[in-house]
Amino acid sequence: MKRIATMQDISCVGKCSLTVALPVISSMGVEAAVIPTAVLSTHTMFKGFTFHDLTSEIQPIMDHWKKEGFDFDALYTGYLGSFEQLDLAAKLFADFGKDTLKIVDPCMADNGKLYAGFTEEFASAMKDLCAKADIICPNLTEASFLLKIPYTTEYDEAYVQDVLKQLTALGTRKAVLTGISLNEGKLGAYAYDSKDDTFFYYETDEEAEHFHGTGDIWASTLCGAMVRGKTFEEAVCIACDFVKECIHVTLEEENHNTYGVNFEQAIPYLINRLG
Ligand code: PXL
Numbered sequence: 001m002k003r004i005a006t007m008q009d010i011s012c013v014g015k016c017s018l019t020v021a022l023p024v025i026s027s028m029g030v031e032a033a034v035i036p037t038a039v040l041s042t043h044t045m046f047k048g049f050t051f052h053d054l055t056s057e058i059q060p061i062m063d064h065w066k067k068e069g070f071d072f073d074a075l076y077t078g079y080l081g082s083f084e085q086l087d088l089a090a091k092l093f094a095d096f097g098k099d100t101l102k103i104v105d106p107c108m109a110d111n112g113k114l115y116a117g118f119t120e121e122f123a124s125a126m127k128d129l130c131a132k133a134d135i136i137c138p139n140l141t142e143a144s145f146l147l148k149i150p151y152t153t154e155y156d157e158a159y160v161q162d163v164l165k166q167l168t169a170l171g172t173r174k175a176v177l178t179g180i181s182l183n184e185g186k187l188g189a190y191a192y193d194s195k196d197d198t199f200f201y202y203e204t205d206e207e208a209e210h211f212h213g214t215g216d217i218w219a220s221t222l223c224g225a226m227v228r229g230k231t232f233e234e235a236v237c238i239a240c241d242f243v244k245e246c247i248h249v250t251l252e253e254e255n256h257n258t259y260g261v262n263f264e265q266a267i268p269y270l271i272n273r274l275g
Pocket residue numbers: 009011016017040042043044045079107115212213215216
């Protein structure tokens with residue numbers, strides 16, 4: 001059985017980070033080992049969330065794993081909350097990442113703005129972690145902060161390709177920009193493999209609403225699909241299709257919640273889509 005180690009927080013309510021990574025990866029038939037970086041009562045879009053930092057646990061967890069001789073088919077980092085956690089993620093890559101797929105989702109911003117608590121200095125340090133990854137999957141806002149370029153919603157295909165080339169120039173082999181819309185009513189992901197110098201774009205019909213946590217579902221699905229032997233392109237398509245299905249299932253439900261998607265009832269679709 002394949003095994004992924006993922007490092008991100010637990011937001012107890014919010015359907016993001018570990019509360020989606022675990023079920024999504026597990027449902028893809030892959031073992032999910034976790035390094036929880038913090039416990040929050042909710043994700044940071046709610047007011048008054050509690051926060052308990054677990055940074056001091058991370059090194060002891062990795063030391064124990066090393067002693068037990070565990071290895072992983074992929075390492076996947078999501079929302080990380082401090083410079084120290086970025087250093088520990090780099091350590092995870094150094095200690096367990098030889099010949100292992102390393103995926104960094106540089107969670108820190110959306111819609112032109114950094115999430116609560118993040119700074120431009122943090123974005124700059126995140127860039128160094130991205131350099132150590134095989135694949136990174138920022139949205140356009142995160143890409144703008146990583147590259148220190150202005151965020152824009154007015155872009156064309158040439159712009160997206162240029163951003164992707166700049167992202168891989170940070171040191172990662174592949175970059176995928178999520179949430180890209182090149183055609184009215186469509187939404188997708190634009191990917192670049194710098195080694196082969198090939199681009200790849202996949203889009204689906206855009207759903208009527210956007211939800212928090214879909215980036216984490218997207219990255220978890222990409223990671224699971226790659227570990228299950230799908231090509232990079234196939235994995236990008238599966239991740240886009242699954243997120244679209246999650247939003248679709250959510251919107252079908254009367255009085256659906258607004259803080260996260262109904263990915264749970266879309267899981268049969270994912271298993272089927274995986275083949
Ligand atoms: O989905 C990204 C994410 C993960 N974890 C926490 C968050 C967010 C986004 O806001 O607040 C705690």
